């Protein structure tokens with residue numbers, strides 16, 4: 662990866678990353694925290710389950726994205742679900758995502774449009790959105 666040489670170059674890269682993370686208005690965007698600590702807490706298994714379940718259920722309106730630290734390190738693994746038209750960081754954020762909860766996110770939220778209220782974290786917390 663090339664070295665970033667200026668603030669403008671950094672801002673352009675940020676804009677490009679935000680555009681790449683944006684989905685279509687009618688699709689779900691599922692963002693899985695995959696920083697080292699997240700992976701140590703089981704995020705790689707969660708990511709695999711979400712990929713597999715989306716495929717098994719034939720959900721074609723789901724985009725799965727990996728990201729770094731969410732700032733909800735106390736609740737790893739963390740998964741955010743939002744509509745493609747919503748800004749990053751404004752979706753429903755699930756924490757302590759186990760294998761069973763990962764299956765539920767796909768079955769209930771992505772397929773059934775039902776939020777898993779007891780699994781939501783970070784409601785009262787300011788979220789860092791670069």
Ligand code: FES
Pocket residue numbers: 694696697698699729730731732733734735737739
């Ligand atoms: S390092 Fe995983 S949420 Fe912070």
